[in-house]
Amino acid sequence: MKPEERPIQNILDELVHGDPVSRRHMLGRVGAAGVTLAGLPAFLSACGGVEGTSTTSSTAAQAAAAAVDHPKVPIGDWTFTNWPLYIDKKVLKSFNKEFGGKVKYVEEINDNFEFFGKVRQQLSSGRPIDRDIVVLTDYMAARWLRDGYVEAIDKKNVPNMSNLVDNLQTINYDPNRDFTLPWQSxxxxxxxxxxxxxxxxxxxxxxxxxxxxxxxxxxxxxxxxxxxxxxxxxxxxxxxxxxxxxxxxxxxxxxxxxxxxxxxxxxxxxxxxxxxxxxxxxxxxxxxxxxxxxxxxxxxxxxxxxxxLFTDNMMIPKDAAHPYAAETMMNYVYDPEVQAKITEFVNYIPPVIGVQELLEKSDPELAKNELIFPPEEVRKKLFAYPQLSSxxxxxxxxxxxxxxxx
Amino acid sequence: MLRLSLARRRSLLPWLFVGPGLLWLALFFIIPLANQANVSLQTGNPDTGYAFTWAFSTYTDAISEYQEQFLRSLGYAATATVLCLIIAFPLAYFTAYRAGRFRNLMLLLIILPFFMSYVLRTVAWQLILSDNGWVLARLRDVGLVSDTGRLLATRTAVIAGITYNFLPFMALPLYVSLEKIDRRLIEAAKDLYASPITAFRKVTLPLALPGIFAGSLLTFIPACGDFVNAALLGTSRQFMIGNVIQSKFITILDYPTAAALSFILMSFILIGIFIYARLLGARNLTQAAL
Structure with a gap:
């Protein structure tokens, strides 16, 4: 693909060559949530000089994200691709029961690069990869965004996104979370x-x-x-x-x-x-x-x-057939009650607020675990991956x- | 239908029989091979894509950069083949001549490991050879391994894994060639006052050569390209060329180098087989096989 065909690549390249805001900085500001909520303009200025071209293309990406509209349709049969042992399968069953349709849940990602190698040819030739949610780690998510392989998330369908923890509200490769939503950290x-x-x-x-x-x-x-x-x-x-x-x-x-x-x-x-x-x-x-x-x-x-600190992110691959189903699932797992079930099973750091409070009632031992809920002094010393060019x-x-x- | 002359029909008939085989070869061997040959001569990178440029330097670079892994692959595979031969020959001999009514059971036991996944079998050896395992403890008791020594993640473990995994490929062809030997030839040798050892050396062994040859090829060739044993039982210091090709194809997405490495490995193996066939005497082999 020619560069002008992928506006997202341009902004992200700018971000890469700029000076990314460090995760530590952001984590240090967890108390002052307002700063991290500041959004794209503030973020870009924090990066230092932003050139005209990148501003136009970032507005193009913003426009693409703003224009996204995935109307409500029946859920149908759709595909969710994830890492092994990364969900309590009961969550999938209750999702099917509540929203109808049938989720095909495939535990096929064992390695970011291996999975990318598997679907790369289809993505780069513009063919859909027949998966509606993929879960990839920050650096691979950044790469997919750079190459324009990701559908924007229609946030109207994901109201629970407001439960996203403060320190992940924005990230260098997707400052507004227009395309990615954290699965676990x-x-x-x-x-x-x-x-x-x-x-x-x-x-x-x-x-x-x-x-x-x-x-x-x-x-x-x-x-x-x-x-x-x-x-x-x-x-x-x-x-x-x-x-x-x-x-x-x-x-x-x-x-x-x-x-x-x-x-x-x-x-x-x-x-x-x-x-x-x-x-x-x-x-x-x-x-x-x-x-x-x-x-x-x-x-x-x-x-x-x-x-x-790594975060694995849910993303809707380009031209996925069931974006509404994917967004409904995203919304579902961002319900603290549902997320608490996932946390109890996978024991990673949940990206959803309110989980610790829920676990204090159901599993107080787990709620005290510093590996799932890192204390403030640890959070200050958690670092995001550096941004590298391809x-x-x-x-x-x-x-x-x-x-x-x- | 066209009416063809009898002679014409006769000349077409063999092609009709060979046809499916040729088609299969073309579809699943020649086309992929040509495709990979093309890939190996491309340059570029995963982001901008690869283009065909007659880049023969990929081959020379690949040899100089990965000669260590090449030599290791050939060395490990050769060692494992010899070990397989040493272990499989008595096994096949016993099965063919002495097992009596247990022969089919013996054969079943030889192929039984194939009923389980290759990777799982190898993972099982991770547990058997582990540092706190029974095997290592006994070896320490005997003093074969020092108290701080280990088996897992060593060259020994990798070669042992390959030997174990490929043993049936050696044992079965050996069994077939031994079983085929006309016993009367051995009896005749004994009648002519040959000692059992001489009879074995002059009659049994030469007649078993095709089996040894076939078994060695079936063991050596896949062992050269193996990466599972090195990945699961070894460390990066035991990695073979298969591990390099796997990582180039899957992780680094450097398809040209991966394809070039595969062709280099293939040519090494072909040269090796050629020398081996000459050493054993190719004429001998084909004759004995008839």
Whole structure:
């Protein structure tokens, strides 16, 4: 596609080359919600210089978002694509019962890039991908927006969007949440088995401690691992440049050559951790809560230097056949009662306000869990992913692939 | 219908028989192969797309950058093939000659693992070889593995995994060629005062060569391209070329390099097979197969 055919790409490129507002900044302002609600104009000015072209194309994107109109139609048979074990299936049943139609729920996303590779050809040639909701992590969501692969959300159909937590109301790649709606968030931190390490693990530096040589697993996704290493070195990873990231990858490489890391993993570090093969894993917060119920020796720590925060986002792929059904589902899961059920099942950080209050009644133990409801001092040290251009992202992926041996 | 001369009809008949096979080959082998050959000579990136440019440099770059993984793949696959042969030969021999009424049961046992998914079988080995597992504990007791040593995430585990997963591919062709041997030939050898060892060496082994050849190919070729064992039982320091191709295709979306790597692997394998066939004696093989 030619650039002029994808106005969204233009604004996002501007945002990329500008100076994105860091998530930490936004999180720091959770108390002063008004600031984060300020919307696109304020956001763009926060980015520093905005050129004329981008203003016109951003208005074009805004216009597209404003013009979106998905009239109420019967729900019918529609498709919701998500990651494995990322919903309580009872929620789907009650949705079908309440709104009619039948949701085909497919747990087919195991890796953002793998899923993208699967549907990329159809998307880039402008064919629909026969899925009405996909759930993708921030950096992949940003990429889809950049390439114009996403339908705008008709907010009239999602009144519960007002329940979105303050700190996620706006995000660098979709400042008004016109195209994306958070599904769940989580932190990337230190999962460890205290019976093996013999002490609490508190710092990113512990991943590199020679005492744990061959007993540490690293995440293969550089957005997660390299940025966490940068945080460990005191760098604000949400503003990281490609050079800084490549430096962090070098550091990982060096330790790997020395045999520090047992494996580079995706979600599969959980087996190594529960079997005692690995003592410390760079881990996702929600996983550890689930693992703890089987093995109380397993712990999760937000690194004292700060932790990366990821959000997986619901999006309606371009030319989806059932946008109204998708929006009805979005609205449904943004009902705090429904969201509480999902939280009880998946144990990630819910993006909907009022869930903690509901859980205090039904499951007070869970409502106190700092991994699901991070305390204020932790929230201040949660960082969003840096925004990289497609070319830089590719360079980062290639550098990391060399380290992970593939 | 056109009336064709008898001679004409005779000359067309073979094509009629070969036709479906040729069509199948064209559809599922030649077309994809040509397509990938085309992809391997393209340049570009996933965002702007790839265009055909006769980019032969992709091949040289791929070899120089991934020679380590290439050598590792060939080394692991060769080691596993030899191990398979050592393990499968007595197994096939026993099944063919000594199993008696248990022969079918033995054959069933050999192919039984195939009833379960390949990935699941390999994951099972993750648990068997795990650091707190029974196997490692016994090996430590015996002193074969140091107290801080491990099995999982090592070269040993990867080669063992490949050997385990491909064993039936070696055992079954071996069984078939051993079973086919005319026992009277062995009896004749013994009648002519050959010791059992000499009879085995001069009669059984040469006649089993086609089975050894077929089994080795069926083991070596898929083992070279395997990535599951390295991914599940190894670390990045054990990754094989299959892991590189997988990540290039699926994660990095660098299709030209992935296609080029596949062709390089294919040519390595073809050269290897050619040398192997020469070593075993191709004429010997075809004759024995008849």
């Amino acid at each position: 989580g932190a990337i931190g230190l999962g460890y088995d205290i019976s093996k390490t013999g002490r609490e693990i508190t710092s990113v530096k512990d991943l590199f401690d020679p005492k744990f040589k061959g007993r540490v697993s690293m995440l293969a996704e550089p957005y997660d691992s390299a940025n966490t290493v940068l945080l460990g070195d005191g760098v604000d990873a949400s503003k990281a440049t490609l050079d800084q990231i490549l430096g962090a990858i070098d550091k990982i490489d060096e330790a790997n050559q020395a045999g520090q890391f047992r494996r580079f993993t995706g979600n599969d570090y959980t087996t190594d951790l529960t079997k005692g093969n690995v003592w410390i894993a760079l881990a996702y917060s929600g996983d550890l809560i689930q693992l703890q119920s089987d093995n109380p020796d397993l712990r999760f720590a937000y690194p004292e230097e700060g932790a990366m 070319g830089d992202e590719r360079k980062m992926q290639e550098a990391m692939a060399k380290v992970t041996g593939a």
